[in-house]
Amino acid sequence: MSVTRTAVTGVGGYLPETILTNEDFSRMVDTTDEWIVARTGIRKRHKAADGQVTSDLAVEAAKVALAAAGRDISEIDLIIVATTTPDMTFPSTASIVQHKLGAKGAAFDVQAVCSGFVYALSVADGFVARGLSKAALVIGAEVMSRILDYTDRSTCILFGDGAGAVVLEPVAGQGTPDDRGILSFDLQCDGSKTDLLYVDGGVFEDGHRVGKIRMQGNQVFKHAVQKISEAAEAAIEKAGVHHDSVDWFIPHQANQRILDGVADRLGLDRAKVISTVADHANTSAASIPLAWFEGVKDGRVKAGDLVLIEALGGGLTWAAAAIRL
The missing domain is CATH 3.40.47.10 (Thiolase/Chalcone synthase)
Structure with a gap:
């Protein structure tokens, strides 16, 4: 097909x-x-x-x-x-x-x-x-x-x-996991967790002040490993591939402990994780494509590879995708 x-x-x-x-x-x-x-x-x-x-x-x-x-x-x-x-x-x-x-x-x-x-x-x-x-x-x-x-x-x-x-x-x-391109997504949100990570100002709250980031770090960490792992598992299943088939895991660069925790929970070799958190810190929506770019530049990520990406952010939102390059 x-x-x-x-x-x-x-x-x-x-x-x-x-x-x-x-x-x-x-x-x-x-x-x-x-x-x-x-x-x-x-x-x-x-x-x-x-x-x-x-x-x-x-x-x-x-x-x-x-x-x-x-x-x-x-x-x-x-x-x-x-x-x-x-x-x-x-x-x-x-x-x-x-x-x-x-x-x-x-x-x-x-x-x-x-x-x-x-x-x-x-x-x-x-x-x-x-x-x-x-x-x-x-x-x-x-x-x-x-x-x-x-x-x-x-x-x-x-x-x-x-x-x-x-x-x-x-x-x-051909509609198979061997196809080049985006194979699957898993997107989620839990709006009841807005108080865990947010900016305390905005158009309707305060017209004279730029809000600042506020975070309950321990709670975000706890949810991150669980939710990201679940989304990644779902994306892998929807793509019709196995964990062992993943060539590179390119996660949102929030915290090295989160990256390691998710990789371990998914049963992925840490050597397959593209990490730029040491040099870039958390660049929010930019972090996945920046890490992806670094992997391409140094020759690790190449055509034909199966890439798994994921992220968790305020909302709380979390998401994952499987992509064949």
Whole structure:
């Protein structure tokens, strides 16, 4: 049976030039490099420059992905940006990215916090696989530094800025797990857990204050390992593949202990985990495509590989997908 799959044909990433180390944070709050590394695995993170906004990062990542795919921006007819730190309340950051790149077609944002990239990928898959888009850009981009409370050591050390992007195009398949392209998704949300991870300000709550991230870290950690593992298991089952077939596990880069815990729970060799949390920290919706880009750059992730991606974020939202490259 012939089917149309959505293939990832190019991956790109971008990180701002400024780097904040754990030593830098030890001069801001009561913490040390040893304390941060032991609890999170993070050693440094990137920070956007003054005046550098989410769309700027997104554009740079998109250019790299387009070059990798061998596509010109004129061939892109859909842009979806996953972000929780948009340039403005409206219009969408995707609209701004479209203008900066000189593209045409549809453009809009998806907001599912750290799960946003997987959610956006699922939306784009609906367009591409149904013939509604000939070539799409899905971008995860964040300037998390703008919503951090730099007096709260439990959250300010965790996040960084960055952007990652993929180009998606339709390919013919036979409807089997050996097909190139996106094989499955599992998307979930539990809105009763909004108090575990949120920003304490917004349009309706306070028109004069930018909210800051608030988190019940222990509770988020507990839910993360369980929920992410369940979503990943579901994506593997829906794809019709086995755990042993997974070549690379590219998770949301929240915390090294979470990455290890999920890999162990899924029975995946830790050597198959792409981890950038030490160098990037948690870049929210950007973290999966940034880690994916690093794996492509260093030659680990290559054509034909079966990749498993996953994330958990505020909402709580969580999601996973299985993709054949």
